Amino acid sequence: MNTHAINRLVFSTYSASQPAAGTADLVANKVREKLLELAVIQEPIIGLKDSYGLGDGFLQQIIFMGCSPAIELEVPDSIDSNELNFSFARLLHVQDLAPFHGYDFSALQQVPRCRQCRRSVAPDRQAFIDLLEASTNTNTDKQIVCRACNTAVRLAELDWRKQTAWGNIFIEIFHVYPHEAVPTDAFVQHLSDVSQTPWEFFYTQADPQFIVSK
Numbered sequence: 001m002n003t004h005a006i007n008r009l010v011f012s013t014y015s016a017s018q019p020a021a022g023t024a025d026l027v028a029n030k031v032r033e034k035l036l037e038l039a040v041i042q043e044p045i046i047g048l049k050d051s052y053g054l055g056d057g058f059l060q061q062i063i064f065m066g067c068s069p070a071i072e073l074e075v076p077d078s079i080d081s082n083e084l085n086f087s088f089a090r091l092l093h094v095q096d097l098a099p100f101h102g103y104d105f106s107a108l109q110q111v112p113r114c115r116q117c118r119r120s121v122a123p124d125r126q127a128f129i130d131l132l133e134a135s136t137n138t139n140t141d142k143q144i145v146c147r148a149c150n151t152a153v154r155l156a157e158l159d160w161r162k163q164t165a166w167g168n169i170f171i172e173i174f175h176v177y178p179h180e181a182v183p184t185d186a187f188v189q190h191l192s193d194v195s196q197t198p199w200e201f202f203y204t205q206a207d208p209q210f211i212v213s214k
């Protein structure tokens with residue numbers, strides 16, 4: 001599927017709360033059932049892996065700012081994967097906590113914030129890249145030292161300013177521009193209740209880089 005550079009709103013299990021290992025399949029199923037029950041999604045789209053058309057409940061749970069949303073909710077009869085100009089949802093999961101964009105930080109515009117001191121972990125983008133390069137931890141539990149408060153913090157626990165996230169379950173909604181739409185509190189609560197873990201969301205154009213479990 002050619003999804004590169006399509007704007008999207010992505011929901012992610014909240015990374016500061018480590019989800020229980022080995023439960024991603026089970027929890028992802030529960031999340032899918034809840035999305036169907038809320039009619040946020042409908043049946044799977046034939047020819048698009050892990051993807052679903054959006055249902056009647058979508059515009060009740062996701063609120064678009066400004067005037068009427070310019071999104072196409074109708075799934076076409078035949079799918080041209082080079083021309084995905086309608087909105088749909090894709091559900092992805094990995095067994096272990098993973099960064100949605102891997103360690104490719106080229107899509108980031110802003111330096112992430114430290115959740116300890118609430119300030120940027122580095123004064124500018126280059127200083128942040130330098131911090132990453134100075135880190136010697138393994139990829140799965142990489143830590144950096146926040147330049148503002150001098151505390152060692154896990155990358156997974158940084159506040160990425162709604163640009164990316166670490167998680168093990170992701171719900172992507174295609175064709176939502178950055179900050180064009182936000183979920184209701186009730187929707188995020190539904191996700192938390194069904195998965196027993198908190199969720200967050202972010203906006204991106206870039207495809208996920210992690211290895212999706214089979």
Ligand SMILES: [Zn+2]
Pocket residue numbers: 114115116117118119121146147148149150151
């Ligand atoms: Zn700090």
